[in-house]
Amino acid sequence: MPLFQTPPSSICILRLSAIGDCCHALALVRVIQRAWPETRITWVTGKIEATLFADLPGVEVIPFDKSKGWRGYRELWQTLKGRKFDALLHLQACHFNSLHLQQASQA
Numbered sequence: 001m002p003l004f005q006t007p008p009s010s011i012c013i014l015r016l017s018a019i020g021d022c023c024h025a026l027a028l029v030r031v032i033q034r035a036w037p038e039t040r041i042t043w044v045t046g047k048i049e050a051t052l053f054a055d056l057p058g059v060e061v062i063p064f065d066k067s068k069g070w071r072g073y074r075e076l077w078q079t080l081k082g083r084k085f086d087a088l089l090h091l092q093a094c095h096f097n098s099l100h101l102q103q104a105s106q107a
Contacts, residue, residue: 007036008086015091016064017046025091026053033058042085044076 011032015025022045029041042060043053050063062079065072 004086007039009038010040010042010083010085011087011089012083012085013041013043013045013089013091015043015045015049016066017049019049019052021091022046022049022053026056028089028091029056029059042083044080 013025013029015022025043029043032039032041037058040060041058042062043056044062044064045053047063047065047067050061053059053061062076064076068075
């Protein structure tokens, strides 16, 4: 049984860093765009990686600067505040970052 009976209206992708891993995630973004062209995609990624993907058509890229520590998390929470996503594609391997960013996506 498929996860969605109809295409989701919005998806958030979480992959913060590791340029190579983010490049691999790009293939996933393209598959989603082909399958569900109307789905809004938001990608939370590291500051450096965000510069690579900033002009990606149909994707809102939100940079996260982990060098800012807790201030970076607060900035992300403010950016995501009030937003709702139909799905979170959690591609982050680090559990510490994952927990805090998952909370931010529910803010």
